[in-house]
Amino acid sequence: MNNIPITVIVSVKNEELNLPSCLDKLVRFDQIIVVDSGSTDQTMTIALAKGAEVLQFQWNGKFPKKRNWALQNAIIKHEWVLFLDADEFVTEAFVDEISIKTKDPNFNGFTIQFENYFMGKKLCYGYGFKKSALFKKSKGAYEKIDEDLWSHLDMEVHEHPIIEGQVGVIKSKIIHKDFKDLEHYIAKHNAYSTWEAKRYLQLKEAKNSHLSLNQKIKYGLLNTGLLPAVYFVGAYFLKLGFLDGKEGFYLARFKSHYFFQIQTKVNSLKK
Known part of the structure; x- marks a missing residue:
């Protein structure tokens, strides 16, 4: 039954491989909105066929980006909003909880x-990976970052929701499984690392203190040049990533290289 009074907002662009599995698992929610950024594949057709409401978002390079834009412009029926990416699949246990x-x-x-x-x-x-993507629309929004002159990402990727009041934890997990290939993963993180390098320099100049503990640790290690090595040692050895076999090694190396990309791009941008 589509009776759970939560609005699910799925942000997409060219997600024909992931979107069917994502939407199929949302049938118990009362409202599903897909916010698209001009997909050129079958994403729109799939979303409409699955019964989702579809909105088109075209970013003008300024605030708001996709998720905040949806909060401000979509006709959201319910107070509670769950934000998902197309490669994030809810489970029955998660929905029950x-x-x-x-x-x-x-x-x-x-x-x-x-x-x-x-x-x-x-x-x-x-x-592990976690984010505060479930909140009351009247009590939360994604942080506003002054990035009009340098960002090329139309959706909040690293921006965190600012939520008034108490924030709890959902114990049941969502499955994060991208059906796209490794080339897509590498290209995506190349784009993310450019954003992070520019964000790092912006924060350093502005001396912005509105950062989570994890962000403070990350940017502090980035400043020392040790972040890639510290991440790999932590993920692969301290967090037992080696027990996941070659995939655990590959992910630790790719993520370590991601931080190396940020570090290198910061030095390049400084010049």
Whole structure:
């Protein structure tokens, strides 16, 4: 039954491989909105065929980006909003849990956790992944970053939601499994590393203090040049990534290289 009073917003662009699995698992929610950025594949056709509402978003290079734009412009029927990417698949246990916990008036948002897959394999070790992507629309929005002159990403990727009041944790995990190939993963993180390098320099100049503990640690290590090595040692050895076999090694190396890209791009941009 489509009776859970939560609006799910799925942000997409050319997601014909991932979107069917994502939408198929959302049938218990009362409202599903797909926000597209001019897809050229079958993404729109799939979304409409699955019964989702579809909005087109064209970024003008200024605030707001896609998710904040949806909060401001979509006709959202419910107070609670869950933001998903097309490669994030909810489970029955997750849906059961949030259907209960969102009724608790003491919470205005929840942090959700992910079961990560890489190169088709479920990873049990390494660093976990979580984000606060479930919150009341009247109590939260994604942080505004002054990036009009340098950003090329039309969606909030590293921006964190700012949520008023208490934020809880959902114990049941969402599956994070991208059906696109490794080339897509590498290209995506190349784009992300450019954004992060420019963001790092912006923060350094502005001395912005509105950072999470993880961000402060990351940028502090980036400043010393040790972040790539520290990440690899932490993910592969301390967090037992080696127990995930070659996929665990590959992911630790790719993520370590991602931070090396940021570090290198920071030095290049300084010049």
